[in-house]
Amino acid sequence: MTVLDGFRVVQIGPGLAAAVCGRLFADVGASVTRIGCDRFTPLADHLNGGPDGGGDIGSADLIICEGSPLTLRQTGRDPEILRLANPAAALVLISPFGQTGPRAEEPATDLTLHFASGMARMLTGQVDDLDEPPMSPIGEQSAFLGGLAGACAGMHAALLRDGSLVDVSIHEALATIAITELARAGQTGFSWSRKRVADGNGATVCILPARDGYAAISPREDRQWASWLAAMGSPAWGREPRFATKQGRVANWDALHALMSEWSRWHDKRWIAATAQAAHVPSFPLCEPAEHLESAQLRHRGFFRPAMVCGQTVQVPGSPFGISEHAAPVTDSPPAVPATARLPLAGIRVLDFSWVIAGPTSTRTLAAMGAEVIKIEAPGRGDPGRTSELHTVLGQAKQGIVLDLKQPEAVDIAKALAANADVLVENFATGVMDRLGLGADALRAINPRLIYVSASGLGRTGPEAHAVAYGTLLQCYAGFAGLNRHPDRAPRVGMAWLDPMCGLMLAFITAAAIWRRRSGVVARVDFSMIEAMLWTMAEPLLAGQLSDEPNAPETGRVYRGAGPDDWIAVGSDCPLVQPIGSVTDAVSVLIKAGFPAAILSRSSDLVADAHLTERGFWDAYGLGVVPGLPWRASCGRATGPAPGLGADTDTVLQEVLGLPAAAVAELRQAGTLG
DSSP: OTTTTOEEEEEEOOOHHHHHHHHHHHTTEEEEEEEEEOSHHHHHHHHHOOOOOOGGGGOOOOOEEOOOHHHHHTTOHHHHHHHHHHHSSSSEEEEESSSSSSTTTTTOOOOHHHHHHTHHHHHTTTBSSSTSOOOOOTTTTHHHHHHHHHHHHHHHHTOOOOOOOOEHHHHHHHHHHHHHHHHHHHHHHOOOOOOOOOOTTTTTTTEEETEEEEEEEEOOOOHHHHHHHHHHTGGGGGGOOSSSSSSHHHHHHHEEEEEHHHTTTOOOOHHHHHHHTTTOEEEEEEGGGGGGOOOOHHHHHHOOOEEEEETTEEEOOSSEEEEEEEEEOOOOOOOOOOGGGGTTTOOEEEEOOOOOOHHHHHHHHHHHTTTTEEEOOOOOSGGGGGTHHHHHTTTOOEEEEEOOOOOOOHHHHHHHHTOOOOOOOOOOOTHHHHHTOOOOHHHHHHHHHHHHEESSOSSSTTTEEEEEEEEHHHHHHHHHHHHSSOOTOOOOOOOHHHHHHHHHHHHHHHHHHHHHHHTTEEEEEEHHHHHHHHTTTTTHHHHHHHOOOOOOOOOEEEOOOOSOOOEEEEOTTTOSSSSOHHHHHHHHHHHTOOOOOOEEOOOOHHTHHHHHHHOEEEEEEOOOOOEEEEEETTTTTOOOOOOOTTTTTTHHHTTTTTTOOHHHHHHHHHHTTT
């Protein structure tokens, strides 16, 4: 993997989030020098493993440090000292709550960060019994999210070559995983309830018991539901009027799930998934992470690689980015604009063919970093994100156009736009763009400098490349859903964790490809979501292979408060036996005493949070606010309203393609523009 060949990173200190950040850079070819890093646990040994780059701070393109402001000063890693050593390098500082704000020095653990960010409330989905304690996910996921945010922000900052400073908050990185819920709270004041309401989203995606475990299915559309009934042998109950519509299936969910479970218990989990996929119904078995070590799909893509961890040879996750490269003319250079107005992607044009969450999250970041993002949607309803507050956030600062790609004239327009673009991002099912004549090979002939980024469930190559997949199903397939549950509870699908996390990875690799193109090499990116999920699940993957893997240390405890769903989390060394007074009082006392502690936050709590307000996390929008990015950067970021469906069609076709207004009007009359 050489997309960052020649890019130099220095990673300083023992922080696990910094190690995740450095690992991602190393996995795509960067030279990473590690100074004072921790290798005392299997996960840390894996993340910090491999050869060091052999460079020093003075020659780095990027410097990564982790710690609160006080910790950085006490350990000699104060930002001003690091700037003196290398004024041109981008500097990424990762900490639990950021370098500024009233909580900047607050102690934290993986568990308390998940509580403070609201992730523990939503992780496992809605519950039937509020006595079920909330929990944090397995595998130090706060470090992974913080590290990914650092890599994404740092790669963009490094494009400027001006010593930009990036301040990453792990708390904010976790909170933005629930981007829809944050936007809804910011606009309406409504907070998601942990108590199950109606089907708890089960009619969209659910888990069924199997003879040998569980299988997840998602017959969310009416045609998929009809196909699923046929796959189950067309049971008589499937013809009952109460199940005829999705609304009816939601209203009668408990009865429906019981009926499907009566059928599924007689079959193996892989048989259920294969039968559903054959009927074009998205489905996957729930697997243990170690089951994927024998996956034919991952073997085809060369995802796992051998490595020494704690003195044993094991298989570890490789890069989730399939990269192919070709030469192209060198014309790139940093944008010639005033330093006060520079953004990392100024002058970069992105065609956004993505939809729902993962792709639009990445292009939202690209737009925030200064790219001109043209969002292309189908006529009618457009991106499904428009049915909720999702588009309000992920559509920010983009231009929106409508093209009916079923018409040849619309495809010709898309090709003409590609000829004038730097990047194309798409996350359609495998084969769709090729059938439209908009595949990577076809567009390379038109524009050899176009960076083509594809995101799909299992990658564009391999025996499972055409499997129908959604992010929540892939969480089940990878083992994430099965691991993140209490032992006495059946697994639940949980929140859409994977999609927004993939958005960070996609924005990172796009910025890396832009850096690479400056040397005359253009990347085609084939991103696999299941590989991204497994990349962040390195700890359970290692635990299944190491013969003498040490017991995981206790991460903390959860206590119930007086309210119907009030909980607090405390660090493992905290002396608390039972909460004292209200949960707010208990947490305040503990933090003042130096112990990590956090209340289980609601989305509305985050809207009112003084720390997030002081850090500028929230942007004014309409009568409320919407969440920003999980970092503050000296280079700033672009903001702007999300476009209406097709609102910028005329402007884009006239200004980018030079079409006269009369020609655009003719295209619209012909239905090409919806």
